[in-house]
Amino acid sequence: MSNLQVSVYRYNPETDSAPYMQEFQVDTKGRDVMVLDVLHMMKEQDSGLAFRRSCREGVCGSDGMNMNGKNGLACITPLSDVVKNNKLTLRPLPGLPVIRDMVVDMGLFYKQYERIQPYLQNDTPAPAIERLQSPEERDKLDGLYECILCACCSTSCPSFWWNPEKFVGPAGLLQSYRFLADSRDTATSERLSNLEDPFSVFRCRGIMNCVAVCPKGLNPTRAIGKIREMLLADAT
Amino acid sequence: MVTNITSFGRSGLSDWLMQRVSAVILALYTVFIVAFLLFNPNLDYYTWSGLFSQTWMRIFSLLAFVALAAHAWIGLWTVTTDYLKSTRLRVGVQAVIILGIFVYLVWGIQILWGA
Numbered sequence: 001m002s003n004l005q006v007s008v009y010r011y012n013p014e015t016d017s018a019p020y021m022q023e024f025q026v027d028t029k030g031r032d033v034m035v036l037d038v039l040h041m042m043k044e045q046d047s048g049l050a051f052r053r054s055c056r057e058g059v060c061g062s063d064g065m066n067m068n069g070k071n072g073l074a075c076i077t078p079l080s081d082v083v084k085n086n087k088l089t090l091r092p093l094p095g096l097p098v099i100r101d102m103v104v105d106m107g108l109f110y111k112q113y114e115r116i117q118p119y120l121q122n123d124t125p126a127p128a129i130e131r132l133q134s135p136e137e138r139d140k141l142d143g144l145y146e147c148i149l150c151a152c153c154s155t156s157c158p159s160f161w162w163n164p165e166k167f168v169g170p171a172g173l174l175q176s177y178r179f180l181a182d183s184r185d186t187a188t189s190e191r192l193s194n195l196e197d198p199f200s201v202f203r204c205r206g207i208m209n210c211v212a213v214c215p216k217g218l219n220p221t222r223a224i225g226k227i228r229e230m231l232l233a234d235a236t
Numbered sequence: 237m238v239t240n241i242t243s244f245g246r247s248g249l250s251d252w253l254m255q256r257v258s259a260v261i262l263a264l265y266t267v268f269i270v271a272f273l274l275f276n277p278n279l280d281y282y283t284w285s286g287l288f289s290q291t292w293m294r295i296f297s298l299l300a301f302v303a304l305a306a307h308a309w310i311g312l313w314t315v316t317t318d319y320l321k322s323t324r325l326r327v328g329v330q331a332v333i334i335l336g337i338f339v340y341l342v343w344g345i346q347i348l349w350g351a
Contacts, residue, residue: 158318159318162318162319163317163318166238195248196247196248196249197238197239197240197247197248198238198240198243198247198248198251198314198317199238199240199248199317200238200248201248202248202249202251202252203248203314228249228252231249232249232253235249236253
């Protein structure tokens with residue numbers, strides 16, 4: 001078995017005038033390892049290679065990247081899922097400014113997340129113990145709260161590429177609906193009135209790239225549809 | 237809060253709803269015209285002008301033209317705000333689109349009630 005051919009995006013703004021692709025030969029000893037393991041093998045060859053990683057088990061969301069054209073988490077993506085013809089091309093998440101190599105500036109992504117006020121708001125007096133939910137009310141949060149904010153979805157979305165400062169993006173909208181759907185949150189109408197402009201929600205064209213790449217199997221397009229339904233019900 | 241002054245209804249929700257309502261109107265009009273052509277294989281001028289001399293057909297056609305104008309503006313406004321990043325170029329193209337839609341709409345009305 002020949003070595004895996006890996007092509008990696010390299011850019012160090014302090015020394016490089018432009019980004020370039022660097023070729024690596026990686027000996028995986030025939031094992032079906034994760035893409036993150038391959039990155040570590042490459043870092044042994046060139047210690048200057050920069051990438052983010054933390055938990056290496058698909059929980060922290062640090063190592064979102066573009067692997068052979070598809071966004072995903074390197075730590076839970078086995079080579080057999082992405083490698084074609086023994087070649088692997090790794091690029092940073094598309095559409096965000098590159099700080100160095102595979103490391104991107106997530107500032108715009110977090111700004112949009114902040115804009116949807118991702119915390120419970122309740123203006124009624126706090127009860128003695130806790131705000132209770134029925135099992136049915138709690139069920140509505142399934143498929144929403146699991147998001148780890150890895151940005152794989154938003155950076156695969158053309159609407160977010162073209163208008164990242166106005167369109168909230170699939171990750172932010174999934175979290176927005178997580179609080180709109182929460183029976184304990186009382187800021188529903190304020191939240192909705194912040195979303196009814198032509199960009200924040202409605203720039204979504206429903207192409208479902210977000211659903212195709214989400215490493216947690218979540219469905220932002222469905223959440224966006226639910227937000228539209230709530231806006232429509234609220235305004236007509 | 238994201239603001240805008242050039243979108244059709246100044247609100248994403250109203251634009252979105254208008255885009256869907258106008259799409260339904262245009263679909264109905266298209267189906268009707270195609271069916272009319274299929275059921276009149278030897279269509280002549282008198283049948284065609286007879287159809288358009290009926291008041292209900294003029295109302296239906298005007299509704300379709302207005303729906304087309306709104307649909308085109310909402311769609312093309314979205315395209316210009318996605319792809320044209322220079323403000324001068326974007327506003328210029330939007331002005332040309334608006335002018336074109338206006339001309340076509342008035343021309344359509346003139347054809348409907350003119351002949």
